[in-house]
Structures are given as C-alpha cells and as structure tokens.
Amino acid sequence: QVQLVESGGGLVKPGGSLRLSCVASRFSFSEYYMSWIRLAPGRGLEWVSYITTSGSTMYYADSVKGRFTISRDNAKNSLYLEMSSLRAEDTAVYYCARYNYDILSGYWYFDYWGQGTLVTVSS
Amino acid sequence: QSVLTQPPSVSGAPGQRVTISCTGSSSNIGADYDVQWYQQLPGAAPKVLIFGTTNRPSGVPDRFSGSQSGTSASLAISGLQTEDEADYYCQSYDASLSGLVFGGGTKLTVL
Numbered sequence: 141q142v143q144l145v146e147s148g149g150g151l152v153k154p155g156g157s158l159r160l161s162c163v164a165s166r167f168s169f170s171e172y173y174m175s176w177i178r179l180a181p182g183r184g185l186e187w188v189s190y191i192t193t194s195g196s197t198m199y200y201a202d203s204v205k206g207r208f209t210i211s212r213d214n215a216k217n218s219l220y221l222e223m224s225s226l227r228a229e230d231t232a233v234y235y236c237a238r239y240n241y242d243i244l245s246g247y248w249y250f251d252y253w254g255q256g257t258l259v260t261v262s263s
Numbered sequence: 264q265s266v267l268t269q270p271p272s273v274s275g276a277p278g279q280r281v282t283i284s285c286t287g288s289s290s291n292i293g294a295d296y297d298v299q300w301y302q303q304l305p306g307a308a309p310k311v312l313i314f315g316t317t318n319r320p321s322g323v324p325d326r327f328s329g330s331q332s333g334t335s336a337s338l339a340i341s342g343l344q345t346e347d348e349a350d351y352y353c354q355s356y357d358a359s360l361s362g363l364v365f366g367g368g369t370k371l372t373v374l
Contacts, residue, residue, distance in 0.1 A: 177309075177365075184265060185301070185309065185352050187363040201362050235308060247315035249299045250354075253308035 142167045142252040144236045149257030156226050156261070162219040162236030162254060170214035173239040175250065176221045178232035178259075186232070189221065190239050204230075226261045233258050266291060267353050267366035274372040280341040283369045285353030286334060291364060293334035296356040300329055300338045303350045303368075312351075313338060340371070348373045 148160040160176070175190035189200045189210040198210050209222040219236055233256040240251040268286040275281040285298065292298060300313040311320055313329035316336060328339045336355075340347055353366040 184368040185354075185365040187354075187365060190363075199362065202360065242314065242318075245315050245318055247297050247299075247318065249311050249314035250301070250309070251311055251320070253310070255308050 142238065144238065144252060144254035146234065146236050146254045146257040149234065149259045151260045151262065152226055153263050154227060154261055157222070157224040158226065158259060160221040160223065160234055160236075160257060160259070164217045164219065164236075164238075167238070169217040173241070174212060174219045175237045175239045176210060176219075177235045177237055177250070177253075178230075179235065179256070180229070180232040183232075188234070191219070223259070226259075228261050231259060231261045265367040266357055266360065266364040267355060269351075269353060269366040269369045271367070272370045272372065274374055275340075275343045276374045277343050277345060279343050280339060281343060281371065282340075283338045283351050283353075283371070285336045285338070285366050287336070287355060287357075288334055290359040291334075291355045291357040292331060292336055294358055296358070298329065298331060298336040299354040300327075301352045301354065303352065304346075305349070309352065343373050345373050347371060 143165045146162045152158050176188040191198045191210045195212045207225045211220045235256045236254040237250040238252040298316045301309040302312050303309040312327050316331045317329045326341045330337050351369045357364045
C-alpha cells in the first residue's frame with residue numbers, strides 16, 4: 141500500500157521559517173506529481189502547491205506564492221515544503237498527497253494522502 | 264471564504280439518502296472543469312470518493328455518486344450508514360485563480 145509520511149511541523153513565531161518533509165514508499169515516486177494541501181482550523185482544505193515529476197515546474201496558491209517553495213528529491217523519494225515569512229493564518233495540518241493522472245479517464249485527483257503534520261504559527 | 268460553496272452541515276437517518284451541494288461559478292465548475300469529492304473521517308487523512316465529477320475509484324461503494332449541473336456539483340450518498348459520518352469536500356480547478364480550489368467542507372451527521 142502506498143505510504144506518505146510527513147514530518148517537520150511544530151511551533152514557530154510569526155515571520156519565522158520551517159521546512160516540511162514527506163517520505164514516500166511503495167510506489168515509483170519519480171513518476172508522479174506531488175502536492176501539499178493544508179487543513180486550517182475552521183477553514184477547510186486548501187491546496188498549497190504541487191510539483192511535476194522532474195521537479196522542473198511548480199504551482200502555488202496565491203496565499204503562499206513568494207513565501208513557500210516546493211521541491212523534491214527523487215533519489216530520496218522525498219517531497220519538501222520550505223515555508224518562510226510565516227503568518228498566523230498559515231497555522232494548519234499540512235498533508236502531502238500524490239496527484240495522480242488517471243490515464244483511462246483523463247482526470248487528475250489526489251489519490252493518496254499522508255497523515256499530516258501540524259504547523260502552529262504563534263508568538 | 265472558499266471559492267466553492269458547500270453547506271456547513273447535513274444530516275440523515277440510517278438508510279436514507281442525502282445530497283451535498285458544491286456551488287461554484289463560471290470560472291470553475293461552470294467552465295466544465297471536473298469535480299472531485301473527498302471524505303475525511305475523524306482523525307484520518309482525506310480519501311477520494313469521486314473523481315472526474317462522476318467516477319468512483321475502485322473500492323468506493325456505489326452508494327456514493329456524483330453529478331453536475333451548470334455551476335454546481337453534488338455528491339449523493341444513499342443507504343446512509345453510521346460509518347459515513349465524516350467531513351466531505353469538493354475540489355475543482357479555477358481558471359481565474361489558475362489553481363486548484365476546495366469547498367469549505369460539509370459535516371455529515373448520521374442521526
């Protein structure tokens with residue numbers, strides 16, 4: 141079964157930085173787009189970013205553009221999210237998810253998710 | 264405020280049928296971008312129920328079905344079971360934002 145394990149969350153002061161990691165196993169990591177999605181208290185899910193297979197192209201939500209950087213290391217089966225200039229509204233559980241293209245139907249969707257890592261931005 | 268609007272809560276008795284709406288606009292659902300639905304059970308990671316507006320991944324019971332009309336999409340759950348109590352989220356793409364968007368989520372209570 142596909143496994144995604146996030147780490148790196150914690151308490152950080154406003155304006156601070158944090159780096160999240162996600163280690164993937166039991167699938168060919170380099171063949172899939174990967175994404176970060178967050179769940180803030182009382183605010184529902186919010187897509188944050190996704191990255192293509194080679195890591196050459198990244199997409200970001202407007203709310204994090206210029207502050208967050210997504211990257212991947214296919215040799216280590218790992219996905220990362222470098223977060224800087226953190227704000228209180230970035231407080232959330234951050235999920236790593238596989239962004240899958242279903243060849244038969246031609247649709248994209250998040251087919252596997254990790255358990256998430258909690259980021260709290262507070263002074 | 265989410266780009267896709269869902270009712271905060273819905274409820275139904277075991278065995279009944281409920282629907283959860285997801286209202287968008289001409290830049291997302293109304294532009295025929297596909298809709299996905301995710302179920303998040305308490306304490307668990309989200310799980311895909313519907314992709315491409317109407318398709319179910321293998322393993323998802325046919326009690327769950329998706330549809331779309333105009334700028335709205337719906338998730339229907341028939342034969343409600345207590346284990347269906349969860350938060351449900353719709354998701355699509357928004358051309359104005361050039362990004363993926365989620366609804367605010369709907370909490371389903373099985374009475």
